[in-house]
Amino acid sequence: MDIDFSFMDNEDFGLAKSFSTAPVSLIAPQISLASKEQVAPEKEYTESMEQSEIKADGFCFKxxxxxxxxxxxxxxxTMAPKMTDFAKGTTTLAFEFKEGVLVAVDARATQGAFISSNQVRKVIEINQFLLGTxxxxxxxxxxxxxxxxxxxxVFELRHGYQPSVAMASMMxxxxxxxxxxxxxSMGTMFTGSDSKGASLYYIDNDATRLRGRLFAVGSGGTFAYGVLDTNYRYDMSLDEAVNLGVRAIASATYKDSASGGVVRVYHVTNHGTWNLIHDQIDVSQLHYEFENSKGHRGDGRENTKSNFL
Known part of the structure; x- marks a missing residue:
């Protein structure tokens, strides 16, 4: 059966067009709004009361x-592969160690072969105890x-306590x-800290959900795994974990053209909080620092005879 694709010419195709709202009393019955108590039951909500409502389910996607x-x-x-085969690339990683979870990401955004940005924040700060990549x-x-x-x-308002990391990942x-x-198109690592300590999950658009100690996601993930598998230990200190995460991201950005920009590092503690360790470390500068640590000078080629000289 042939399908008419003319509807995709509409510039609003695929966008969320509307959202519904629900009163606080429906989401958290234990909360009493003073403005609501002053209004007679037969009267409709006023504009000021509508501002006290919490947005809930009800997305209307076209x-x-x-x-x-x-x-x-x-x-x-099959009919229009370029519309669905996104040319994307990134390098994100996270691993558990004795002091929590270490998250490190690059900052490059690409549109095919075009580098659109080197300053993208690829760690999404969900709340005070959860992070997503x-x-x-x-x-x-x-x-x-x-x-x-x-x-x-909403869960916290209803029940009076925060959901666990496992529950949030299941959402x-x-x-x-x-x-x-x-x-x-999504491949995210979900990490946070609750009463059981820090934990790490991987979730993707196929509804795969994995609990693990170490993940590297993105086009540069293979190169990051090479560094992580060689040097990872659970009993690392925080400084050792940070250095490992930075080195793995830097190595991946050097070999993967879709990864680059700067390195950002977060630390999820075992006590219900997370901290931003490094906000911007230039990966191009890191490459020279790593080469110098090996005893090389500059880019490591000064002592190599060139065929073009």
Whole structure:
């Protein structure tokens, strides 16, 4: 059966068009709003009361006019592969050690062969105890991880305590399962600290959810794994963990053209908090520092005879 693709010419195709709201009383019955108590039951909410509402579920995404969205995506990959095969690249990594979880990321954003930015923040600060990394489609990662942040806040209002890291990761995994096959592009590491200490999860757009000690995600992940597998130890100190994370990212950016910019490093403690250790370390400068540490001068080629001289 032929499908009419003319609807994709609309510039608003695929955008979230509307959001619904829910009163605080529905989300957290134990909370009493003074402004609500002053209004008679038969009267509608005033504008000031609407500002006290919390946004809840009710996204209205504009999708293709077909009942089977998954089958549509499969046909789209055949008929228009460039619309779904995103040219993306990044390097993100995280690993557990005795003092918590160390997260290190690069900062390059690419559009195919074009480098669009070297200052992208690929660690999403979900709340005061949760962090998420960004690999794949930037829009998908940012939107859904911020949505999980809202859901965590709603859970806290309802129950009076924060959700665990495992529960928060299941929220995101449940969303990915609901939209599986819809064309999302996301590979994120979810880490945080709760009453059981720091923990680390990997979640992607296929609703895969893995609990692990060490992950490297993105086009440069293979190169980062080479450094991590060689030098990783669980009993590392914080300084050793930071140096390992920085070296792994720097090595990946040197070999992967889609990774680069600066290195950012976060530390998730075992006591319910996270800290930003390094905000901007230039990877090009790191390469020369690592070469110097090996006893090389400059870029390591001064003592090599060139065939072009």
């Amino acid at each position: 999708l293709a006019p077909t009942e089977d969205q998954v089958q549509f995506q499969r046909q789209l990959k 960004m690999a794949g489609g930037a829009a998908d990662c940012q939107f859904w991880e911020k949505y999980v942040a809202m859901q965590c806040r 995101l995994c449940g969303i990915m399962r609901q939209y599986k096959g819809y064309g999302l």
